[in-house]
Amino acid sequence: MEEIEPSMGSNSRQYSPPNDAVDASSSLSQSETFMVGFLVVNVVGLRHYQGTISGREIVGLVRDELNPYDENAIKVLNMRSVQVGYIERFVAAVLSPLIDAGLITIEGIVPKPQGKGSRFRIPCQVHIFARIEEFESVKRAITTGGLQLISENNASFTLSEAMAVKEKKSVIAEKSVDEIFKLLDLKVSNEGMSNALEPPKKIIKSELFSHQKDGLGWLVSRENSCGLPPFWEEKNGVYVNELTNYQIDTRPEPLRGGIFADDMGLGKTLTLLSLIAFDKWNHDANSSSNIDVEGDEGLGEEESIPLLGKKSKRGRGTKKTENSRKKKKVVDINANKVGKIANLEPKTTLIVCPPSVFSSWITQLEEHTRKKTFKVYMYYGERTQNAKELQKHDIVLTTYSTLASEESWEESPIKKIEWRRVILDEAHVIKNVNTQQSRAVANLNAKRRWAVTGTPVQNNSFDLFSLVAFLKFEPLSNKSLWNSLIQRPLAQGDEKGFSRLQVLMATISLRRTKDKGLVGLPSKTIETCFIELREEERRVYDQMEEEAKKIVKGYISDESVVRNYSTVLSILVRLRQICTDLNLCPADLRALFPPSQIEDVKNNPILLTKLLSVLQDGEDFDCPICISPPTDIVITCCAHIFCESCILRTLKQTKPVCPMCRHALQESDLFKAPPDSTQTSPSEGSPSSSSKVAALLKLLSASRDESPFSKSIIFSQFRKMLLLLEEPLKEAGFKVVRLDGSMNAKKRAQVIKEFGIPTPEGGPTILLASLKASNAGINLTAASRVYLLEPWWNPAVEEQAMDRVHRIGQKDDVTIVRLIARNSIEERILQLQENKRVLAKKVFSRRGLKDQREINRGDLRALMNL
Structure with missing residues (x-):
């Protein structure tokens, strides 16, 4: 669980801690949240927004901090993320301070309408969740604010439409959530594996392994899917989402894409290049004429893309092509249909990756593709501002940080293009859905979306939510529903959360691991x-650990681990450094520990600078805003660490508060880092x-x-x-x-x-x-x-x-x-x-x-x- 604030709703602003250690310790300090009760309120302002609600329906409640008319505003979105209206102002005035303080999260459900209802307002149940230890203070704040909270000891509580309540009832009128997931699981199981595919030899010169051909078949079948997306059904000419009961008259778009999660080192890049090549070959072939589905007459032998049987072995693809050319389908889709729309659809693929992977893509293109078959543009550093120029290329390569830097630039050429597909390489980079780079990739306009990572789950199941949000997998791309159906059951130890997550992953992802012997790698x-520490190392370590225990025990007892995450991190870093080499640590170890009271730290800039010096020695933290190793590091008066440019930009764009703890923050409250001593060689005489x-x-x-x-x-x-x-x-x-x-x-x-x-x-x-x-x-x-x-x-x-x-x-x-x-x-x-x-x-x-x-x-x- 990656959230710093003890909250899990879609409305609150949540930030990943700057490293996995604090990820552990912060989420670690977070208890499970449970339902305190619910309010019956009105959604107002309907005439100003396009979003509609047709029946009993889950809605998204999103905190709108930047609303110029009401600083407490809470937006209401339907399951397609279209705004319906706002929660009544007097209700928002009570709930928003609790949300901003991280005390509660809220979820909304519009009950079945009684009669025609009003054109100007819709009744809505707002379900409130909090940690058990916060129940009384939350109830008191809501009651003091003049709202009527319906809690478990109230007779009206059984009227709650919340999943947490409905699943406890002995009889549920509608199909249960788990029945819906089981039906989806059965459907996926019945569909079986896709047919293996060969890439076009005119473009891809390398021979694919069997598992790569299988993977290519899966990718192509996903991209050309014409079926209803998961959880949608057609009922009497109306399309209904069974999870949310959202209804529309127009057929929802298929989910074209998914998570390509093969283990690292299994050749995902070559498989993806084969996908782009297959598409390009298809596009170029169809530019002049439609594909002949019954055979490959008129195509050169190298251009033929036959289906392979599941038992085909690596290296046998060419022979199979020669011996069975009469009745070969190019791919198990309506090829003529693809041919007719090829000229109308965009052809350019956008590949987003970290800078370190840039050279790898260039190398793989050189190694696996024939010269001049792909036109590639590197959108990085000095780059064009002309969208039409980018559209002339088959592939545009860029980085997450480049997209993040252009997120607020409306004239960005990246934003003006409808991409054939977007591929996120090393997609775990966007595991925090609230970062600028996550928002930037989610806002891209694309026909097909792929999240590619060998480590889709790095810390916990919430890592997957950002990938689902990028894929636009409705309705689970709504954080409120994700929390309700998956995250909260997981946090509370309910195996339903796991089984639902497994079905979801089986539906939208492909994962093969190296332990299956797919490519015959060496062992x-x-x-x-295990190393025994020397006498001096053991003495220093034991002394440091005793000091550390006292401090961390105090933080745990007064629920302040999250607020003091940088101090906890510095403690953990120092303990680990002693285990590696005492030379990593300064002599005055005790002085590096701040007092247990955070107030003392806030008023001690010298200590803050020293604390920052500790954190600079390690690599195990990122800036919480850009989720990258920080540059030009600053530390705030509330002891949180950021890139200087990130925090200054954030303070200008939003309220002047710390994104981590919401403490009031001005530029004068930021302290610069000391020079980074690790860039120079260690001093002589200290081997x-x-x-x-x-x-x-x-x-x-x-x-x-x-x-x-x-x-x-x-x-x-x-x-x-x-x-x-x-x-x-x-x-x-x-x-x-x-x-x-x-x-x-x-x-x-x-x-x-x-x-x-x-x-x-x-x-x-x-x-x-x-x-x-x-x-x-x-x-x-x-x-x-x-x-x-x-x-x-x-x-x-x-x-x-x-x-x-x-x-x-x-x-x-x-x-x-x-x-x-x-x-x-x-x-x-x-x-x-x-x-x-x-x-x-x-x-x-x-x-x-x-x-x-x-x-x-x-x-x-x-x-x-x-």
């Missing part, structure tokens, strides 16, 4: 090497002598004796640690290169190229790599051994880094060695990782599930050994 072995480094050198020497020409990668999250390691490694006779987040894309590419030079030819034997700078979009198959100096909070980040080595192209068996300090926070992080790994696996499993709760504050206690 991957993960070993854990690393830690237990871990000694163990690492021993392991590397043994590996060299066994295989002199093998290459190794050493991952650490601390840039300073990479610098500390250079000298002892060189003294031990290793040739070393380094790759970290301080390098630009050109420098990184140069380091990777140098590391690829074979050892006998003078190439490096060791790459010192920053974990986050090397966990996506690069190929490091030159190495066969990987050493992880510290465990990462999020196992998905580690797995991404490992899979830079263990992927298509790797010829040797791969060994991963994790160095873990015994009797320390690192052992407890391993357990936290396992919990997240199990969750991610279960989301895509179709087997029954036992009770599994989301992360709670107990995990923070476990990390601190409380």
Whole structure:
């Protein structure tokens, strides 16, 4: 669960914490929310908005903080996100302060109308959810505000239309939610797998593996779907969404796209290029004439795209083409229909990816496609402002940050185009649905949408909501409904939440893993090497942990973990640094801890600066606004950290409050970071002598004796640690290169190229790599051994880094060695990782599930050994 505020409704402004550690500790401090009761209110202002409501229907309630006429405004949207009106002003005046304070979340349902009703107002039930410990204060605030709250001890409570109440009733008139999901599951199971496809040889020169051909078939069938989207049914000429009871007269658009979630290293990029090539071949062929569905007469042999049987093996596609050309369908869709609309539909694909993946797409295009078959435009840095120029290309490549920077620019050419398809590569980047880059991609105009990621669940099931929102998968793209049907049951340990999520993922995603032996990769072995800390390391660690326990215990007891997340982060970072090397920590460790009272911290700029210095040493936090490693770091008077440009822009565009805790904030309340000492070499006279480094050198020497020409990668999250390691490694006779987040894309590419030079030819034997700078979009198959100096909070980040080595192209068996300090926070992080790994696996499993709760504050206690 990624939300900082203890709220889960669609209305409140929620922000992901700046790293997975605090993600754990903040969500960890968040109790489950339960229904306090409901209000019967009116939706007003109907004549000013286009949205309509035709019967009993779930509606979205969205806090409208920037409304110039009412600072407490709450918008009402129907399930297609079209505004219907507003909640009555006097009701909003009571509820909005509670929402803004993170005390409640609200959900709305319009009951079945009695008679014709009014043209100017619609009755609506507003269901209020809060943590149990907040129940009394919430009830008191609502009653004091003059509203009548109908709670469980009120006879009228049974009239509630909330799912939380209806599911407890013994008889439900309508089809139950789980019956609806079971029917969808049955439908998906009956449909079975799509037929495998060959890409057009005129464009794609590489041979696809069998699983890639299967994947291409699935992608093409999804893109050309003509069926009703999930949960929709036609009843007497009217289209009804069974989950929300929303009704329309026009047929809803098919859901064309989905989540392509194959494991990292299985060749998703080539499969996607084959999809674009298939489309281009189809488009070009249809420009002059329609496709002959009965055969491929008139096409060159290389142009033929036959269907493959499910049992076809890799490398046999061409032979099968030659022997069975008479009655081959190009694809299991109405090809003539596609041909007729090809010239009317857009042809350009927009690919959005992190900067580190840019070069990978260029490389893959060069390796797998024939020259001059694709026209590609890189919309990055200096770029055109002409939309027509972009539309001349088959592929436009851009980055998330580029889109985010243009989100408020109405004249952006990206916004003026209706794209053939949008592909989000490394789509887990948008796991926080409230960030600027998430909003920017969600607002793109596209016929087809693909979220591509090998790690769709990094922390918890809410990571998937942002992907569902991007896909426009109505009605679950409405946060209120997602919370009601999936997130809240999950948080409360109800297995219904898991089973619904599994059905949903089976409906819209494709995931295959490397453990199925799909591509015959060499083996991957993960070993854990436990290290005993030296006497001095153990003494400092134990002393630090005792101090840390007192502080964190106080935060937990007074419910202030979220408010003090940066302090909690600094504590956790320091404990982990001691486990790796004492040289990472300054001598005056105690002085780095702020007093337990946040008020003292607010009034101590020197301490704030010092605290920031601590946080700069690690890579394990992002700016909560852009969800990227912060640049020009500032810390607020309320101890929250942002990029300077992000927080200044936010303060200008919205109310002058901290996005994290809503504390009043002015530019004078921001404090600049000290110079980043990690960009320079460590001071002389401080060679690393830690237990871990000694163990690492021993392991590397043994590996060299066994295989002199093998290459190794050493991952650490601390840039300073990479610098500390250079000298002892060189003294031990290793040739070393380094790759970290301080390098630009050109420098990184140069380091990777140098590391690829074979050892006998003078190439490096060791790459010192920053974990986050090397966990996506690069190929490091030159190495066969990987050493992880510290465990990462999020196992998905580690797995991404490992899979830079263990992927298509790797010829040797791969060994991963994790160095873990015994009797320390690192052992407890391993357990936290396992919990997240199990969750991610279960989301895509179709087997029954036992009770599994989301992360709670107990995990923070476990990390601190409380």
